[in-house]
Amino acid sequence: MPKITFASTGESHEVPDGTRFLDFCQENDLPHDFGCTVGSCGTCALVVTEGGESLAPIGDEEAETVEMATDEEGARLGCQMVVNCDVTVRAADV
Ligand code: FES
Incomplete structure (x- = not known):
């Protein structure tokens, strides 16, 4: 199973392949902020x-929102990310 690691705390969680990052964070009260x-x-x-x-590669709509939110190279949207491999994440500077 893929694993999500939060760089800020070092905590890791195994998740089923194809888990939406948003759903997993909300269901488990995990340390990432969401809005819309x-x-x-x-x-x-x-x-x-x-x-x-x-x-999965970033789509046009996600890229537009990322550009609006942060200048960080390679940033993604947590609410749109589907986890299909081991990832380590941290909040972007916004
Ligand atoms: S929560 Fe608004 S773009 Fe992800």
Whole structure:
């Protein structure tokens, strides 16, 4: 099973393949902020520090919101991310 690691705390969680990061965080009260939950506000912007190359490529709409939210290279939206491999994440500087 894929594993999500939070760089800020070092805690790791195994999740079923295809788990939505948003759902997992909300169901388990995990340390990541969300706003709209539909990919438009940028509150959930994060950086995948490890494993990002195996995620689905960023789409045009997600890229537009990321650009609005942060200048960090390779940032993604936590509310849109589907976990299909081991990833380490941290909140983006917004
Ligand atoms: S929570 Fe608003 S873009 Fe993800």
